[in-house]
Amino acid sequence: MSFAQGLLEALTKDLPLLYGPALLAVAATLMLWPGDRFVGRGNKKAWAFVAALVLLAAGALALTAPTDEGFNRMFRVDGLTKGFQALCVMGGLITIALSQPQLNALKEQTVEYYALILFSVCGMMLLVGATDLVSMYFSLELMALCIYVLVAYLRHQERSVEAGLKYFLLGAFSSGILLYGISLLFAAAGGVTTNLAELNGRLALVSANGSLLVYAGVLMVLVGFAFKVAAVPFHMWSPDAYEGAPTPITAFMSMAPKAAALGAFLRVFGTGFQGIASDWMLPLAYIAGASMVLGNVAALRQQSLKRLLAYSSIAHVGYMLLGVMSGDAQAGAQAIWLYMLTYLLMQSGAFAILIYLQGKGEGERIDDFRGLGRRQPVLAFAMMVFLLSLAGIPPLVGFFSKFILFKLAIEQGHVALTVLALLTSAVAAYYYLNVVAVMYFKEAPETERAPMGSLATLVVTVSCALILVGTFFGFRLMDWMGRIVLG
Numbered sequence: 001m002s003f004a005q006g007l008l009e010a011l012t013k014d015l016p017l018l019y020g021p022a023l024l025a026v027a028a029t030l031m032l033w034p035g036d037r038f039v040g041r042g043n044k045k046a047w048a049f050v051a052a053l054v055l056l057a058a059g060a061l062a063l064t065a066p067t068d069e070g071f072n073r074m075f076r077v078d079g080l081t082k083g084f085q086a087l088c089v090m091g092g093l094i095t096i097a098l099s100q101p102q103l104n105a106l107k108e109q110t111v112e113y114y115a116l117i118l119f120s121v122c123g124m125m126l127l128v129g130a131t132d133l134v135s136m137y138f139s140l141e142l143m144a145l146c147i148y149v150l151v152a153y154l155r156h157q158e159r160s161v162e163a164g165l166k167y168f169l170l171g172a173f174s175s176g177i178l179l180y181g182i183s184l185l186f187a188a189a190g191g192v193t194t195n196l197a198e199l200n201g202r203l204a205l206v207s208a209n210g211s212l213l214v215y216a217g218v219l220m221v222l223v224g225f226a227f228k229v230a231a232v233p234f235h236m237w238s239p240d241a242y243e244g245a246p247t248p249i250t251a252f253m254s255m256a257p258k259a260a261a262l263g264a265f266l267r268v269f270g271t272g273f274q275g276i277a278s279d280w281m282l283p284l285a286y287i288a289g290a291s292m293v294l295g296n297v298a299a300l301r302q303q304s305l306k307r308l309l310a311y312s313s314i315a316h317v318g319y320m321l322l323g324v325m326s327g328d329a330q331a332g333a334q335a336i337w338l339y340m341l342t343y344l345l346m347q348s349g350a351f352a353i354l355i356y357l358q359g360k361g362e363g364e365r366i367d368d369f370r371g372l373g374r375r376q377p378v379l380a381f382a383m384m385v386f387l388l389s390l391a392g393i394p395p396l397v398g399f400f401s402k403f404i405l406f407k408l409a410i411e412q413g414h415v416a417l418t419v420l421a422l423l424t425s426a427v428a429a430y431y432y433l434n435v436v437a438v439m440y441f442k443e444a445p446e447t448e449r450a451p452m453g454s455l456a457t458l459v460v461t462v463s464c465a466l467i468l469v470g471t472f473f474g475f476r477l478m479d480w481m482g483r484i485v486l487g
Helices: 003-032 046-063 079-106 111-129 133-151 158-188 196-207 212-228 237-244 247-272 274-299 305-324 329-359 377-391 397-411 415-441 454-486
Strands: 068-070 075-077
Touching: 003 046, 003 068, 003 075, 003 111, 046 079, 046 111, 075 079, 075 111, 079 111, 079 247, 079 329, 079 454, 111 133, 111 247, 133 158, 133 212, 133 247, 158 196, 158 212, 158 237, 196 212, 196 247, 196 274, 212 247, 212 274, 237 247, 237 305, 247 274, 247 305, 247 329, 274 305, 274 415, 305 329, 305 397, 305 415, 329 377, 329 397, 329 454, 377 397, 377 415, 377 454, 397 415, 397 454
Parallel strands: none
Antiparallel strands: 068 075
8 A cells, every 4th residue: 555545544534533623723724814815804803703603613523523543543532522622612602702892892803813712722622632642732732822822912901911921931831841741751651652541551660660750751741731720839820811811811711721721631640641640649639739729818819800710710720630630530521521511601601791891991800890789680690690609609500510529539539638629619609709799788889781792691691591500400410411421
């Protein structure tokens, strides 16, 4: 068989695995050129509709992709891949919907904005299916490079440019650490493979003889991934990037990239490094515990709602890392996926309301929510649902997702960490309830009501409705969804 025939056969067999990400990459490229040449300046917002359609099509292709492994075992489609790809696509769609009010108000509608979102989601979809450290690294960088630019998108605002620069410099540093860790593991495996399944056996054999090379490599990879999910002590970029970025991009960073990075976390540490769990389990436990404590304690002092949500997202990552530490990879993936799904709904609704208030010159500070319960009771009720669910207060769906995760952690023997998670959840309830109290128990002068945009209204309505539906049906519905999606 000739090389051309072999390549054609491989592409015919393997390419269907990547139809979703490939569609995003091709569409984003065509949007930049030649598509942008045929769209006038006044019609730039039409690209939002195009980008949303492309994301929907890519999501459908990803969910219907065959369950298989291809590209020389560098990419795999399974329940974990499809489940987390769906979350990434949902995050991208929500971001596009939330972007319209702010971009229109600032007159910053550009085709590049939507192309960067598509390229970033493409990287995320590749990341959650990558089964080789090399393909995982390139997918991670495709995702991250686009987000660096999106954080600094409002280039006429110093705060946005500063946030993007900080994020880029720290991100480049963490990527270097991750790449060096991969090179050490490749050397420890005899310079033969970077495939996760093959590394598992080889590294376990080398680690049994007390190899410092394996330990250093695993710790560096752990540092690289901890940075991407903003876990303590690698969270330094998160509050500034959240505050300086356009608010829709802040929402995007808190949803889609976290889902993708956690999916990759499960793939790497649940498959590639499972045989050497003793080398990374204790450091990961310290990272998870520190994230819970610092994230929640730092959120107590915040007067900016964006920074409060940034620090609370650090705490939520700490909770989800309990699922990564699970000895049962399938149960851990299901628990994290359910938690991430409910978190995505709660965050998207809260950010939609925040963006609406920012359009009225409010919303930057928690005090801007004063009297919202009297001025706009429906909006205040929705915000209360999102915040109380984020706090994990029963019987809202956020409580059920936390219960499933904490129950799994106890079953796997992580009792001390679970107790810490419960105590820090009580701290989180305080600052979330403080926002609710400001909305309902503090007076504010009557202001003119402005209509919320149709897309933002849709996001708030659907998110609130799904949270309430999940609240009424609880465990049974969530267990059914986890089994269906992740198989």
